Amino acid sequence: MRITFSTFPNALVPQLGTLASRQAKLQTEAATGQRVQNASDDPVAMRRVLDLQAEAQSMGQYRKNVTRLQEVAGASFTAMRSLQKVSDRASEIATLADGLKSPEEMKIYAAEVNQLIQQAVQTANAKNRGDYIFAGTKNDLPPFTMALDANGQVTGVTYQGNDSVAESEIVPGQTIAVQPPGVNTSGSGPQGLLGDSRNGSDLFGHLISLRDNLLAGNAAGIVADHTNLAKDEDNLMQQYGLNGSIQSRLEVTAARIGDQLLSVESVVSQEVDADLAETLVKLNETQMAYQAALQSGASIMKMSLMDYLR
Amino acid sequence: MLGLFGSLNLGARSLQTQQQGVEVSGHNLANVNTPGYARQRLQISTGMALPTAVGWQGTGALGTAVTQARDAILDRQALREGAIQGSLDSQMKALQFAETYLGEKLDRQASGADGTSSTTSVGAQHGLSEGINSLFAAFQSLSTQPSSLTERQVLLMKATDLTTRFNTTSTRLGELDASLNESLTTEVGSANGLLRDLAALNDRINRAEMSDGTPANDLRDLRQQKLEALAKYVPMDVVETTGGLEISVDGQTLVSGVNQLDSLETYDAGGGRLQVRTVTGATALNLTSGSLAGTIEVRDGAIAQLRNSLNVAAGELISMVNTAHRNGFSLNDTTGADFFTGTNAGNIAVNAALTADPVLLQASGALGNKGDNQTILAMAQLNTSARAALGQQTVFQYFSKTIAAAGQALSSVTAQQSDQKVVVDMLNRQRDSVSGVSLDEEMTDMMKYQKAYTASAKLITTIDEMLDTIIGMKR
Numbered sequence: 001m002r003i004t005f006s007t008f009p010n011a012l013v014p015q016l017g018t019l020a021s022r023q024a025k026l027q028t029e030a031a032t033g034q035r036v037q038n039a040s041d042d043p044v045a046m047r048r049v050l051d052l053q054a055e056a057q058s059m060g061q062y063r064k065n066v067t068r069l070q071e072v073a074g075a076s077f078t079a080m081r082s083l084q085k086v087s088d089r090a091s092e093i094a095t096l097a098d099g100l101k102s103p104e105e106m107k108i109y110a111a112e113v114n115q116l117i118q119q120a121v122q123t124a125n126a127k128n129r130g131d132y133i134f135a136g137t138k139n140d141l142p143p144f145t146m147a148l149d150a151n152g153q154v155t156g157v158t159y160q161g162n163d164s165v166a167e168s169e170i171v172p173g174q175t176i177a178v179q180p181p182g183v184n185t186s187g188s189g190p191q192g193l194l195g196d197s198r199n200g201s202d203l204f205g206h207l208i209s210l211r212d213n214l215l216a217g218n219a220a221g222i223v224a225d226h227t228n229l230a231k232d233e234d235n236l237m238q239q240y241g242l243n244g245s246i247q248s249r250l251e252v253t254a255a256r257i258g259d260q261l262l263s264v265e266s267v268v269s270q271e272v273d274a275d276l277a278e279t280l281v282k283l284n285e286t287q288m289a290y291q292a293a294l295q296s297g298a299s300i301m302k303m304s305l306m307d308y309l310r
Numbered sequence: 311m312l313g314l315f316g317s318l319n320l321g322a323r324s325l326q327t328q329q330q331g332v333e334v335s336g337h338n339l340a341n342v343n344t345p346g347y348a349r350q351r352l353q354i355s356t357g358m359a360l361p362t363a364v365g366w367q368g369t370g371a372l373g374t375a376v377t378q379a380r381d382a383i384l385d386r387q388a389l390r391e392g393a394i395q396g397s398l399d400s401q402m403k404a405l406q407f408a409e410t411y412l413g414e415k416l417d418r419q420a421s422g423a424d425g426t427s428s429t430t431s432v433g434a435q436h437g438l439s440e441g442i443n444s445l446f447a448a449f450q451s452l453s454t455q456p457s458s459l460t461e462r463q464v465l466l467m468k469a470t471d472l473t474t475r476f477n478t479t480s481t482r483l484g485e486l487d488a489s490l491n492e493s494l495t496t497e498v499g500s501a502n503g504l505l506r507d508l509a510a511l512n513d514r515i516n517r518a519e520m521s522d523g524t525p526a527n528d529l530r531d532l533r534q535q536k537l538e539a540l541a542k543y544v545p546m547d548v549v550e551t552t553g554g555l556e557i558s559v560d561g562q563t564l565v566s567g568v569n570q571l572d573s574l575e576t577y578d579a580g581g582g583r584l585q586v587r588t589v590t591g592a593t594a595l596n597l598t599s600g601s602l603a604g605t606i607e608v609r610d611g612a613i614a615q616l617r618n619s620l621n622v623a624a625g626e627l628i629s630m631v632n633t634a635h636r637n638g639f640s641l642n643d644t645t646g647a648d649f650f651t652g653t654n655a656g657n658i659a660v661n662a663a664l665t666a667d668p669v670l671l672q673a674s675g676a677l678g679n680k681g682d683n684q685t686i687l688a689m690a691q692l693n694t695s696a697r698a699a700l701g702q703q704t705v706f707q708y709f710s711k712t713i714a715a716a717g718q719a720l721s722s723v724t725a726q727q728s729d730q731k732v733v734v735d736m737l738n739r740q741r742d743s744v745s746g747v748s749l750d751e752e753m754t755d756m757m758k759y760q761k762a763y764t765a766s767a768k769l770i771t772t773i774d775e776m777l778d779t780i781i782g783m784k785r
Contacts, residue, residue, distance in 0.1 A: 004746030005342050007739065014735055037416055039717025040409055040724065047714035049416060054443050054706050058693065061447035068454040131457060131681055137674070139681030140457060140641075164676070166683040168454045172694055175687070272416055305750040309757070 012297040019290040026283040029274040036272045045271045052271075056264045058172075059257050065168050066254045073178040073250065076133050077243050079126040080236065083194070083203075086120045087233050090207055093214075094226035103217050110214035117154045117207045121146050124182055124194060134193050135161030136181035143182040144194075144204070153211070157204035159183040165190055170253050178246050180239055193239055200228070201235035311362055312369065314780070318773045320357070320370035324766035327354055330373045331759035335752045346535035348378040348745035350527055378527040381744045384737065385534055389541040389548065390599075391734050396542035397604030398727040404490055404608045405720040408616060411482035413437035413475075414713045438479060438620075439713065441472035442627075442706050449690035452673055456683040457641060462668035469660045473650070476624050480655035483617050490609045491584045495576045497543050497602055498586060502573040504540040505557070505564055508533065512554025513568040544574070544586075544600040560595040562588050583610060612719035617655075619712040624655035626699050626708075630692050638672030638685030645672060649689075 029035060039046040093109050101109075125142040126133050135143035143161035146154050163184035167175035177190065183202075184192035195202040206228040213221035312320060334352040341347040353376070357369035414437040448465040455461050511533045518526035533555070537548065540557075546564075549556045553567025564572045572588045574595075579585040585594035586602050597603035628650040635649035647670060652658040664671050675684025693704065700708040 001739075002743040002746075002748070004742055004748040006746050007742055010738060010742060011735075014731070032417075032419070034416060034418055038409055039412075039414055039713050040405075040720035041717075043714045043717035043721055046414075046416070046717055047710050050414075050439050050710035050713060051707065053416075054439070054710070057440075057443040057447060058450075061450045064447075065450060065454050068451075129455065129458065131455070135681065137676060137679035137682035162679065164679070164682070166453075166456060166681055167687070168683065169450060169687065169690065173691075268418075272418060305753045309753060 008297060008301050012293065012301075015293050016290070016297075019286055019293060023283065023286050023290065026279055026286060029279045030276065030283060033274055033276065034272055035274040049268055049271050052264050052268050056261055056268075059261055059264070062170055062172075063254060063257045063261075066170050066250050066257070069168055069170065069176065069178045070247065070250050070254075072128055072133065073243060073247050075126065075128040076179040077240075077247070079123050079133060080193070080240055080243060082123045083120055084233075084236050084240065086116050086123070086207075087203060087229065087236055090116055090210060091226065091229045091233060094210055094222055094229055097214055097222050098219065106214045106217055110211045113207055113211040113214060114153055117157065117204060117211070118146065120194075120203065120207070121154075121157055132161070133179050134182035137164050137166055138162050154208060156208065159195070163189050163192065170250070171257075176246065176249070178243075178250070180242070191235070191238065191242075193236070194232070196235060199231060199235055201232045202228075203232040203236075206232055312360070312367065314773055314777055316369075318770065318777075321766050321770040321773060323357065323372055324370050324769065325763060327352075327371050327373045328759045328763040328766060332756055332763070334376055335755045335759065338747045339749070339752050342747045342749065344531075346531050346538075347747070348380045348527070348531055349747045350376050350378045352376055375524050376527060377525065378530070379745050380530075380534075381741065384741045384744065386548070387737055388538055388741065389546070391730070391737055392538050392541040393545040393599040395727070395730050395734055396601035397599045397607070398723060398730050400493075400601040400604035401608040401612075401723045402720070402727050404486065404605065405612060405716070405723055407486050408483065408613055408716055409720050411479060411486060412616070412713065412716060413479065414439060438472070438475050439706065439709055441468075441475045442709060444468045445472050446690055446693035446706075449686055449693075452671075453683045453687040453690050456673040456686055457680045459668055462671050462673075466660060466665050466668055466671070469649070470665060473652075473658045473660055476620070476655045476658045480617070480620060480624075483613065483620070484656070486613065487582075487609060487617070490605050490613075491576075491582070494584050494586065494602060494605055497605075498574045498576050501540055501543040501602075504536050504543075505570055505573055507536050508540070508555065508557060509565045509568055509570040511536065512565070516554055516568065542600065543602050544595075545598055545603070559588075560597065562591060562595070564588070608719075608723075612716065616712065616716050619708070619715075621654040621656070622700065623705055623709050623712065624658045625653055626697050627705050628652060628658055630695070630697065630705075631689055634685060634689045634692065635672050637675070639674045639677050639679075639682075640672045641669040641674075641680050643677055644670060645677075647672060 028037070036042045036045050036049070090113060093113060097106055097109050121144045124134050124144050131139040132141065132143050133139075135141065138161045141160055143159055145158050145160060147156045147158070149155050159182050161182050163181045163186050165177040165179060165181055167177045169175050180190055180193040182193055183195035184190065185195065185197045187197050191198070192201070194204065206225055210222065210225040210229065212218075213225055331352050331354070334350055338349050353374050354371050355374050357372050359366040359368050361367075445465075445468050448461075448468040452458070452461040452465050511529060515526045515529045515533065518529060537555075537557075540546065544559050546557050546559045549558075551567060555565065556563060556567065557565040559574075562572060564570065564574075572590050574586055575589050576584040576586055579594060585606065586597065587594050597606070632648045632650055636646055639645050640647070647663065648661050649664065649671075650658055651661055673686035674680060674682040675688075676682045693706070696702045696704055697708075703711065
């Protein structure tokens with residue numbers, strides 16, 4: 001092949017261009033630590049990473065959901081514990097108030113039960129971030145309202161919530177409700193916290209009945225109330241257990257999401273991250289080649305026959 | 311015998327010839343860096359021989375023609391490969407814009423708008439994909455607290471952010487489309503200018519060559535350059551006839567010798583998509599390469615597909631979210647409102663009534679139950695629902711496929727373009743080896759002519775001395 005004056009510069013310019021653009025790419029890789037930035041760098045990897053990141057993002061959201069549900073479950077647990085205390089004390093009073101007690105003593109017990117009812121209503125109307133926990137999905141209004149007579153005696157407690165509860169997703173396709181409705185008399189759906197027609201529990205009804213029987217000194221009635229209060233206690237114990245299992249399920253889910261995120265991160269890293277050692281070695285090689293091209297090009301181009309003519 | 315005066319003439323002619331040789335070398339040296347220049351050579355032949363008593367006697371040498379070193383096959387190839395390169399260049403440029411406008415970039419270091427990477431440590435995405443993910447995450451978030459006004463506001467902000475991104479991307483791609491149309495018109499204008507120049511050059515070359523019958527080298531160089539410039543725009547057939555070059559595109563003759571018979575024009579073939587035809591022709595030219603073909607191909611191919619996919623994704627998002635939302639109930643117990651308005655990526659927007667009053671967002675699935683989350687949960691679960699309209703993919707899968715397809719288009723055009731560059735570079739080197747000027751050769755030639763010049767001058771001095779001798783015989 002005949003080599004002419006422009007052969008060298010014409011060849012050198014694209015060679016330098018190729019080397020320079022390779023250097024720029026490697027430098028970007030080294031600086032960002034990423035092999036892929038734009039879709040065109042590696043369309044297949046980009047697609048996989050976009051899907052993985054979407055998965056990670058939705059898992060991140062599930063983790064937030066779990067945190068939020070843990071908060072509600074915690075709040076509902078606290079309320080259950082104080083309701084449990086009310087129920088325990090009421091049973092205790094029903095046991096203590098046998099026929100041997102004087103009517104005065106009975107009245108004192110009755111007054112205490114009346115207080116217990118009010119305390120229970122207050123606790124059952126617990127709120128979390130502005131929503132009533134035990135109102136089912138009608139959680140903008142306090143679930144339990146008391147009717148008082150002129151003497152400050154609670155004559156009735158009405159439930160104005162409903163028996164359905166909102167379920168939230170914690171893993172794709174799986175939903176969970178962390179708090180029970182206050183009362184469920186429909187015979188189906190989630191068990192009511194303080195009253196459920198299926199197991200005969202009705203804490204407020206039984207407390208009011210106990211107080212009335214104490215006031216009236218009706219020993220037989222008190223024995224019946226004792227039996228009924230045992231149903232309420234059982235019901236509360238069940239809710240307690242349910243809450244515990246829900247909390248542990250949430251905890252396990254959160255841990256699993258954490259593990260999954262870690263594995264997604266390692267897959268993303270394999271797809272996208274640059275091997276820094278390899279990148280730097282390649283960058284070094286390219287720089288050497290660039291220097292060699294410059295030096296050889298310059299030394300060839302400055303040489304010509306003219307140096308030897310005079 | 312030539313006689314002394316005849317020999318003196320021979321010497322003078324020889325001087326002239328060698329001087330011409332130096333001049334041609336000088337011309338070559340002067341044009342060593344001129345693009346499109348082909349080196350020239352002086353053709354020297356022996357002068358007319360005279361019959362003498364001892365046989366035919368030569369009368370020296372004379373320059374007969376200045377020819378140029380050109381390879382017609384390589385020149386033709388340059389036209390063809392130039393057209394292919396033109397096509398790939400224009401496609402690559404347009405797709406680079408499209409990728410930038412799409413704004414999808416992986417960034418493992420940065421945290422996303424909501425600190426995505428700090429919670430998930432996989433890095434953030436920029437652009438629409440992140441917006442889509444954030445929207446569904448916000449649906450989820452609201453489903454855990456359906457009556458919370460804060461969550462509602464956050465959700466509406468995320469949704470507005472997504473619709474804005476859709477609108478911006480759609481607008482930018484629309485502008486890209488318009489600018490491609492504009493560049494078609496501009497390039498057709500330049501091509502027409504070149505066609506005019508070529509017809510004029512045919513004329514000038516005809517006149518120049520008719521006067522003395524030798525090739526008009528420099529004008530031919532210029533014509534080849536113009537042809538190569540034209541080939542970047544359109545692929546063409548070139549035939550050399552006695553009247554000059556005949557240039558035709560897709561079988562339609564545009565230039566025949568000195569006459570420009572036709573020129574190119576753009577016209578709207580429907581839907582604002584400009585096509586190229588000849589002024590006298592009614593239908594679009596079938597262009598297989600060249601930047602005009604590349605621009606049309608990328609506009610109606612990858613970019614049209616990208617725009618369409620965006621519209622399909624936005625349309626499906628609008629319809630599925632609205633269908634779910636309409637059945638829900640707001641905190642005021644209103645129902646039946648849409649979540650999104652609009653029909654495609656260009657006009658998608660969040661229902662203004664909702665942004666004005668987040669209470670109206672219909673998250674509840676049961677009338678009067680503000681703590682119910684069935685509707686908003688159904689909206690959140692749309693994230694994983696495969697849609698028939700999207701080829702049984704979820705909105706996000708469809709979208710990430712679209713991004714990958716755009717990336718694939720650019721990546722494959724870039725690879726083709728760099729392959730083509732290698733071909734063109736090789737072709738240029740080959741042409742250079744035939745037509746390029748070598749300084750060493752020219753210097754050698756110059757020395758050669760210089761020595762011959764000196765020798766011819768010596769001849770003249772010798773004849774001069776001989777004449778002196780003759781004249782000195784008589785005193």
